[in-house]
Amino acid sequence: LVSVGEPSVLAADENAWPLLPSERTWGAARLTLTLATTAAATWCYLIGESVGSYLRFIQGAMTLTAGCFIGMLLVLLAAGPACVRFGIDSVAATKPQFGSRGWVVPAALQAISIIGWNSLLIIFFAKSAVQLGIALGFMAPGTSSAVLVPLLTLFACAVIFTALRRGATGVSLVSNILFVHVFVGLWMLYLIVSHRWPELIAARPALAAPHRLWNYTTGVELGIGTTLSWWPYIGAMIRMAPNGRTVVLPVMLGMCLPVPLLSLIGLAGVLVLKSSDPSEWLRTVGGPTYAIVALGFVTAANFGTTTAGIYASAVGLRNFRILQRRSWTTLLLLTIMPVACVGIFIPELFFAKFGNFLALIGVAFAPLCGIQIADYFILRRRRLDVRALYAQGSGQPYSFWGGFNPAALAALAAGCATYVLLLNPLSYRSSDWYPHLTASLPAAASAALVYFLSGTLVRRAGRGGYHNP
Amino acid sequence: VAEAPEELPPELEARLAALEAGASGTDFDAVSWVWMVLFGIVLPLALILLGW
Numbered sequence: 001l002v003s004v005g006e007p008s009v010l011a012a013d014e015n016a017w018p019l020l021p022s023e024r025t026w027g028a029a030r031l032t033l034t035l036a037t038t039a040a041a042t043w044c045y046l047i048g049e050s051v052g053s054y055l056r057f058i059q060g061a062m063t064l065t066a067g068c069f070i071g072m073l074l075v076l077l078a079a080g081p082a083c084v085r086f087g088i089d090s091v092a093a094t095k096p097q098f099g100s101r102g103w104v105v106p107a108a109l110q111a112i113s114i115i116g117w118n119s120l121l122i123i124f125f126a127k128s129a130v131q132l133g134i135a136l137g138f139m140a141p142g143t144s145s146a147v148l149v150p151l152l153t154l155f156a157c158a159v160i161f162t163a164l165r166r167g168a169t170g171v172s173l174v175s176n177i178l179f180v181h182v183f184v185g186l187w188m189l190y191l192i193v194s195h196r197w198p199e200l201i202a203a204r205p206a207l208a209a210p211h212r213l214w215n216y217t218t219g220v221e222l223g224i225g226t227t228l229s230w231w232p233y234i235g236a237m238i239r240m241a242p243n244g245r246t247v248v249l250p251v252m253l254g255m256c257l258p259v260p261l262l263s264l265i266g267l268a269g270v271l272v273l274k275s276s277d278p279s280e281w282l283r284t285v286g287g288p289t290y291a292i293v294a295l296g297f298v299t300a301a302n303f304g305t306t307t308a309g310i311y312a313s314a315v316g317l318r319n320f321r322i323l324q325r326r327s328w329t330t331l332l333l334l335t336i337m338p339v340a341c342v343g344i345f346i347p348e349l350f351f352a353k354f355g356n357f358l359a360l361i362g363v364a365f366a367p368l369c370g371i372q373i374a375d376y377f378i379l380r381r382r383r384l385d386v387r388a389l390y391a392q393g394s395g396q397p398y399s400f401w402g403g404f405n406p407a408a409l410a411a412l413a414a415g416c417a418t419y420v421l422l423l424n425p426l427s428y429r430s431s432d433w434y435p436h437l438t439a440s441l442p443a444a445a446s447a448a449l450v451y452f453l454s455g456t457l458v459r460r461a462g463r464g465g466y467h468n469p
Numbered sequence: 470v471a472e473a474p475e476e477l478p479p480e481l482e483a484r485l486a487a488l489e490a491g492a493s494g495t496d497f498d499a500v501s502w503v504w505m506v507l508f509g510i511v512l513p514l515a516l517i518l519l520g521w
Contacts, residue, residue: 070509
């Protein structure tokens, strides 16, 4: 989400065109701030809850942090090079692998991921708004959220739709409040840790498997899946920086580190108070005044992140040729409707199945990262044709066969199959190898291997622009 | 048979020309790799060993 005011930059942003070095003025500090505000949203509480279902506090904190950094490295190596070299977004960076038409596959994965995260946030907004109403005395304690959450979701969607019909004005201002949320989150973590430390250390996870290594690996796996899901977001931000060196530390410390830190709130909450949502336990731990202040920030942060996410998603739809001439209102409706449907009809189910959502993210994005890494660093030896990223028609370097690269599709299928064989993302049933390997890392490796082998055949066939200087 | 490439919008064309003329950025240098290995491999391994 670019807030630069120059018309040409805004046009490039909204049309997914490359940015020139003179336009890529973000330094490490600004990039860190932007990445942190994007990643450190209240979804972290649910990430912590997922880990807290299998691991105790210290183990959960260690494995989640480790997994987050591993996943972040994969994402940075996959999307980073093309995005920082040419100032393009994550989806545009997949054209050398998937083809001038095949990029719709990663674009669809991106859309599903962002819709999922936005749905999560808007449900969280509705839940925290209910709790805020109770804390302020507008509702009786114990008021059921079964009816209120769908109603508040509908209300929030209507407000966001109305606000965004006027474009991006104010979105970046709203986003600024999110950074404050990081500190509010750390304060909430301090509250629960300082008040309940003995219970926290003694607490046992509710869904822990008998196999200790399985639980431990699942903590790492959930961390990897979490930061793999930053793939759709990362390109739009790191393309504002001038080179690779400027982005590495901001990505690792700004986009990655706050996630496990804030997830500790959910991890501690679910272990001690059986709820990852601080809006449910803040009154118990910190008293009514703390609860009102913190809930105010949490509610605003959820609303702000959702607004920014829906704006980014709607802009991303412009990449699809069929939607390039559609009105902004249509794009907004297409983006908000799935989010609203999830929030209105299945909010509790979506919350309950959040771990499966993370696993599905791993199924899709781990192979994608493996494919991009193999293509850029091994097959193309860091050479990309920037004009070919935008050239349409057969015979163009990245048109492959009919715009699709069968090597990438085969590798993606192989990676997904590897993941599912190791860990079923719906049932969480796993193979004997899973506790030793995780599922995301073998999925990325197998996709990279299949892509390398089949990509070699594509290169021999003279397709894909591999022989271009 | 190769088709002629579709004409690109003038502003996009200008941007691509500038990037082809050498105005593109650079990816990861040696310092970047050091940080990536440190944060993406060494630190996670240390945390996994410590947590176990």
